[in-house]
Amino acid sequence: MADKIICIVEDKPDLREGMSMMVQFTDGYELGGSYANAEEAMEKIPGIVPDAVLMDINLPGASGIACVTSLKAMFPQMLFLMCTAYEDNDKIFDSLKAGASGYILKTEGPARIMEALGDMLEGGSPMSSNIARKVVASFVSMGKDNQLIETLSDREKMVLEQLAKGLIGKEVADALQISGGTVRKHVQNIYKKLHVNTRVEAVNLYLKR
Structure with a gap:
């Protein structure tokens, strides 16, 4: 089976290098490219068409969410795992609405990020546990709002x-x-x-x- 091609979009050089090494040293993965901003990613990724992208949210210039929106429109089958320091509700839901399949906090560490990437490539929607709780809480809240409207x-x-x-x-x-x-x-x-x-x-x- 061919290796899965992975791209990385992360503005912090040390973190970008660390994530790149994680991908390169994991069996079954091939690093397609790593980029410091959304603009470069949107220019280069269409020529690579990776299987999945590890995407930071807070980037200089256009955000990771804007990058996902743009690339997902061109390549609906492309998978995106948001790797971020943010637990902000709006960022979570904007990412998922843009087409991200997973949302992992960087604080969970390299091993968890790679585990989440594998889970996503196998059809899952990995999320950090506290992110998943926020999503569930939001749906519960929406249900209560619906009941009031009714x-x-x-x-x-x-x-x-x-x-x-x-x-x-x-x-x-x-x-x-x-x-x-x-x-x-x-x-x-x-x-x-x-x-x-x-x-x-x-x-x-x-x-x-």
Whole structure:
């Protein structure tokens, strides 16, 4: 069986060199190339078409997430393992939405990173345990948000949908052909049922459902 070609995108020279050596000394892997920034990676990787890429997030210039988005659009089959120091929720979900198949913290060490790479190449979606807990917690939270939205009446959902489009009270009234007073009453009920105090909070819950 042919060796799997791996590329690395990491801006810190010592870490990039260390990861490169890990790949070179692991049976079944071949180092396709290592790059210090997303721009170089986006230029060179299309000519290599590796099986997988170890991708840092916080890079000079374009981010690792932007790099994944760009390369994934060209090569849907290419696999990306985010190797990062960040446990930030937005970065986790932006990475997964961009097309990353795994998310590993650098602090877990070289052996775990290589184990995660192997897991991903075999069809898995490896994540550091605390990252996985954040993902699960987010889905639990989304489920609760959905339950709250479902307590709204059909008319209240219609009002909230108009608010989510950026319409103000009078515009909502015109769009739904109801009075301004009726809109205000619906909005009060929406706030009460969703346990929020502002339009922004209500719209955020609606959009996250």
